[in-house]
Amino acid sequence: MxxxxxxxxxxxxxxxxxxxxxxxxxxxxxxxxxxxxxxxxxxxxxxxxxxxxxxxxxxxxxxxxxxxxxxxxxxxxxxxxxxxxxxxxxxxxxxxxxxxxxxxxxxxxxxxxxxxxxxxxxxxxxxxxxxxxxxxxxxxxSIFGSTGLTAWFGVHDVAKLEAGETFVISGAAGGVGSVAGQLARIAGARVIGIAGTDEKCRWVVEDLGFDACINYKTENVEERVSALCPDGVDVYFDNVGGEILDAVLANLAIGARVAVCGAISHYTAESLPPVFNTFELVNKRARMEGFLLLDYLDRFIEAIGALLPLVLDGSLVxxxxxxxxxxxxxxxxxxxxxxxxxxxxxxxxxxxxx
Amino acid sequence: MxxxxxxxxxxxxxxxxxxxxxxxxxxxxxxxxxxxxxxxxxxxxxxxxxxxxxxxxxxxxxxxxxxxxxxxxxxxxxxxxxxxxxxxxxxxxxxxxxxxxxxxxxxxxxxxxxxxxxxxxxxxxxxxxxxxxxxxxxxxxSIFGSTGLTAWFGVHDVAKLEAGETFVISGAAGGVGSVAGQLARIAGARVIGIAGTDEKCRWVVEDLGFDACINYKTENVEERVSALCPDGVDVYFDNVGGEILDAVLANLAIGARVAVCGAISHYTAESLPPVFNTFELVNKRARMEGFLLLDYLDRFIEAIGALLPLVLDGSLVxxxxxxxxxxxxxxxxxxxxxxxxxxxxxxxxxxxxx
The missing domain is CATH 3.90.180.10 (Medium-chain alcohol dehydrogenases, catalytic domain)
Structure with missing residues (x-):
């Protein structure tokens, strides 16, 4: 694309x-x-x-x-x-x-x-x-602005993703999500996206190299995450909040990190959507952490420096x-x-x- | 007592x-x-x-x-x-x-x-x-077992409480809560308890040295936390989950840590209580982390060694x-x-x- x-x-x-x-x-x-x-x-x-x-x-x-x-x-x-x-x-x-x-x-x-x-x-x-x-x-x-930098700090600084881990991301075809999923792939993780159309799912898998993508409008997210991540989710990069957050919380691995970037399901809602599975943070000794790009102003150059070669060599689209x-x-x-x-x-x- | x-x-x-x-x-x-x-x-x-x-x-x-x-x-x-x-x-x-x-x-x-x-x-x-x-x-x-050790690791290892911070704890008069609140006080924090009777509130303030205690059965927790913590809550040690967790999430300080120890409001509930304010983790760049004492087996001696002098000199009751x-x-x-x-x-x- x-x-x-x-x-x-x-x-x-x-x-x-x-x-x-x-x-x-x-x-x-x-x-x-x-x-x-x-x-x-x-x-x-x-x-x-x-x-x-x-x-x-x-x-x-x-x-x-x-x-x-x-x-x-x-x-x-x-x-x-x-x-x-x-x-x-x-x-x-x-x-x-x-x-x-x-x-x-x-x-x-x-x-x-x-x-x-x-x-x-x-x-x-x-x-x-x-x-x-x-x-x-x-x-x-975009890539050298809020989108790419948010993806970079979320994946590396907040979630502290490591090679071999399982990474799940909602809003997978969005500005931040599409970059964050690729950064996770480049870091050596298994990457599962969650998006809202088959076309978006196809794009992130075929063009961006995600391992799989769940269409949350036609599939049961909790069941599909469970099936695709039999050893649990090590990192969840959350762009949407609400029901999808709950579905992933139900499937965390021990020691999981949930990097909360956004909650798009909240912003236009009349009332805040409930989340029920917060106690999974105890069962799985997991961490859920919100972040804002604003807090990384003094590290933008570092992230741009890391993103630039990935863009130039075509590994990040x-x-x-x-x-x-x-x-x-x-x-x-x-x-x-x-x-x-x-x-x-x-x-x-x-x-x-x- | x-x-x-x-x-x-x-x-x-x-x-x-x-x-x-x-x-x-x-x-x-x-x-x-x-x-x-x-x-x-x-x-x-x-x-x-x-x-x-x-x-x-x-x-x-x-x-x-x-x-x-x-x-x-x-x-x-x-x-x-x-x-x-x-x-x-x-x-x-x-x-x-x-x-x-x-x-x-x-x-x-x-x-x-x-x-x-x-x-x-x-x-x-x-x-x-x-x-x-x-x-x-x-x-x-108790003090050298699950109660005291859970309090110790929760306050120091999970929440990473620092002197001068504002510390809020639910289940304040319980086994873990009463010890954790005192450890926070000893660490130099301002300590606000949340408990279910005036007698418990009196005990943690007068006998245990908490700065204040909210009776969640007779007071509006969100309003009282807001009034007692005008600069926000730096650390919330959560023993109860549910509504009280929501009330404290609404009052976090920037960079807050929520150490989730338990969710006593969940355990006997027919269905899990909802939490609505998870997006406050983003607004406040805050972290919510669950923990289990089981994961600290190899550090029990360290914690017992830290608790022992506090018990012996009477600063921790x-x-x-x-x-x-x-x-x-x-x-x-x-x-x-x-x-x-x-x-x-x-x-x-x-x-x-x-």
């Missing part, structure tokens, strides 16, 4: 919108999928840089499950997005105006730039990272789907929760970084 | 039963508390030692929540007790006959001796540990309640689940070790 590029090919919004700044703001707390009932597009002038500020022309938005978490009423590891604020999301853009010595015009920057055409950054709370030139923008937001047009950000985010995606999803806001 | 001794003072069963071997066997899987409907006392001759075997006269039985876990249909970290078998429980006794070179007559031995007057041990599957002379039998089954009579084992086990106990419960089967 490699580098998939499709989406709204007719979206001419970029050109049309370049004279105004569109901002997609949250008007109320969403219930389930997002849509017009909770979002509003506000048009205004392109912002000007105040003293100590710079203006970024958005190029690509990263579409991540956590965007939806931040819209909830409750604070998570970050405060909830206030009603009336632009939707929070990571993105990549180019500095087009600056009155801040950290940023020069033309710099490629990565930060929580939000669902808008232009973002204001500064040296403080709204700082962004200047990206060294040379890497394709879509790679910075990754899929990026680029959807054109800021206006498609809400629908693209929803696809994370309806399972209608493979690999990493990006929204292209402009060609400023191409 | 210190060393409480009460129970069935009129139980003369020991003398009466010394010519027969009473065995309390499981006749069906219990539902909730145990009783005559699932247990039967079978009388028979005192067993004789076959080649490679020894006979142990039971002295004290350890009454532990896990006894009830082993009666369930499902295997846990050990196989379920088969229907018709004697109830599995740790106990201490004295070797009265031997044809096994590991055991000499008069040896004090500790092992899974079961709810019976006499147990058969060997050098293999039914081995027991010979206890060096000098320690009181009740101490071997512990309560042991001895109930007389094997026939009272079922009712005594039930008290763990109805909360009618403080400290460690033992059943005295005979005075062989006094």
């Amino acid at each position: 490699g580098d998939v590029r499709c989406g709204n090919l007719f979206g001419m919004a970029d050109t049309e919108s370049s004279l105004v700044n569109r901002r997609i703001v949250l008007t109320e707390r969403p219930n389930g999928l997002v849509g017009d009932y909770c979002l509003k597009t506000v048009e205004g002038p392109i912002p000007e840089a105040g003293e100590g500020e710079a203006i970024v022309r958005m190029a690509y938005l990263s579409v991540d499950p956590t965007n939806r978490v931040w819209m909830r009423e409750e604070d998570s590891y970050m405060p909830a997005v206030p009603i009336g604020d632009v939707v929070r999301a990571a993105g990549l853009g180019v500095v087009v105006d600056t009155r801040c010595e950290l940023y020069a015009i033309g710099d490629l920057v990565l930060g929580l730039l939000g669902w808008q055409d232009y973002a204001v950054i500064d040296a403080g709370e709204h700082a962004a990272n200047v990206i060294p030139p040379g890497l394709p923008a879509t790679d910075v937001l 990754y899929a990026v789907e680029v959807v054109e047009g800021l206006e498609n950000a809400p629908a693209t985010l929803n696809r994370l929760f309806t399972g209608e995606h493979t690999g990493k999803l990006l929204v292209k806001v402009s060609d400023a970084a191409d | 210190g060393d409480v001794r009460c129970g069935n003072l009129f139980g003369m069963a020991d003398t009466e039963s010394s010519l027969v071997n009473r065995r309390i066997v499981l006749t069906e899987r219990p539902n909730g508390l145990v009783g005559d409907y699932c247990l039967k006392t079978v009388e028979g001759p005192i067993p004789e030692a076959g080649e490679g075997e020894a006979i142990v006269r039971m002295a004290y039985l350890s009454v532990d929540p896990t006894n009830r876990v082993w009666m369930r249909e499902e295997d846990s970290y050990m196989p379920a007790v088969p229907i018709g078998d004697v109830v599995r429980a740790a106990g201490l006794g004295v070797v009265v006959d031997t044809r096994c070179e590991l055991y000499a007559i008069g040896d004090l031995v500790l092992g899974l001796l079961g709810w019976q007057d006499y147990a058969v041990i060997d050098a293999g599957e039914h081995a027991a540990n010979v206890i060096p002379p000098g320690l009181p039998a009740t101490d071997v089954l 512990y309560a042991v309640e001895v109930v007389e009579g094997l026939e009272n084992a079922p009712a005594t086990l039930n008290r763990l689940f109805t909360g009618e106990h403080t400290g460690k419960l033992l059943v005295k089967v005979s005075d062989a070790a006094d």
Whole structure:
């Protein structure tokens, strides 16, 4: 599948919108999928840089499950997005105006730039990272960005996967999952994916080299994990939470590690899904640990250095789907929760970084 | 409270039963508390030692929540007790006959001796540990046995508690909980207990030096933990699971550790209680880890060596309640689940070790 590029090919919004700044703001707390009932597009002038500020022309938005978490009423590891604020999301853009010595015009920057055409950054709370030139923008937001780095630290730092172990991963065909499963394979583990369509299962097995993949929509996950992992699951990389987490907890090996990366089944749910098998952590002397990429900022270079040769020699492949047009950000985010995606999803806001 | 001794003072069963071997066997899987409907006392001759075997006269039985876990249909970290078998429980006794070179007559031995007057041990599957002379039998089954050692490894090895941290413990007045909370206090932590009566709360605060204690039957645990731990819970030592686990998960500090020792709310429940707040492990980059004392066999001496001076100088106090009579084992086990106990419960089967 490699580098998939499709989406709204007719979206001419970029050109049309370049004279105004569109901002997609949250008007109320969403219930389930997002849509017009909770979002509003506000048009205004392109912002000007105040003293100590710079203006970024958005190029690509990263579409991540956590965007939806931040819209909830409750604070998570970050405060909830206030009603009336632009939707929070990571993105990549180019500095087009600056009155801040950290940023020069033309710099490629990565930060929580939000669902808008232009973002204001500064040296403080709204700082962004200047990206060294040379890497394709879509790679910075995927394999060398949150997706690849989350996969790397989850597999190696949190789960401490060892060769010969059995590794199970949910959300197997997603941005993080598809990379994490391959990293596990490269580390010498037996890799079992869990995904939501036969096509996704086929992709991770045939193209990405997983040993097997369970379609959770048509198969009994607990029974299939048990059958595929007769000696138990040494590492479970959890992207979904809920029932699938329970099914894997019922099949842990002694000394198992559950690296909790996400809980996509929770984010759009009205109430949190229950988990029943936590006592298996005692029966199996197992560990369940949550992690956030944010905590690894000072080790990004280490992970990028490890990923780069794997990408260059072709042992690690990754899929990026680029959807054109800021206006498609809400629908693209929803696809994370309806399972209608493979690999990493990006929204292209402009060609400023191409 | 210190060393409480009460129970069935009129139980003369020991003398009466010394010519027969009473065995309390499981006749069906219990539902909730145990009783005559699932247990039967079978009388028979005192067993004789076959080649490679020894006979142990039971002295004290350890009454532990896990006894009830082993009666369930499902295997846990050990196989379920088969229907018709004697109830599995740790106990201490004295070797009265031997044809096994590991055991000499008069040896004090500790092992899974079961709810019976006499147990058969060997050098293999039914081995027991010979206890060096000098320690009181009740101490071997409490502070220097499963209770104290579980508390020690849970606090120091699993939770890795550090001075200045906030430590919360459920089952605070129980055998493990009352010791673990004191070990946390001695390690320099702020200690908040959770227990089921005002009397238990008073005991752990006034006599054991906890900083506070929440009565989960009369107070809102989530609100009280939040109020008492404004900077979050660094370590939660979980003995109960279920709702209380959820309430503490909602109040974790960043980097928190949840040491899962037991889940007493689960063992007599018809179905497993749900846990909803597992995603807090991600929000707080926290770790939840189950452990079993069994895995620390080779480090018992280290822990006993650490506990001994604390007991001798009086900084660590512990309560042991001895109930007389094997026939009272079922009712005594039930008290763990109805909360009618403080400290460690033992059943005295005979005075062989006094």
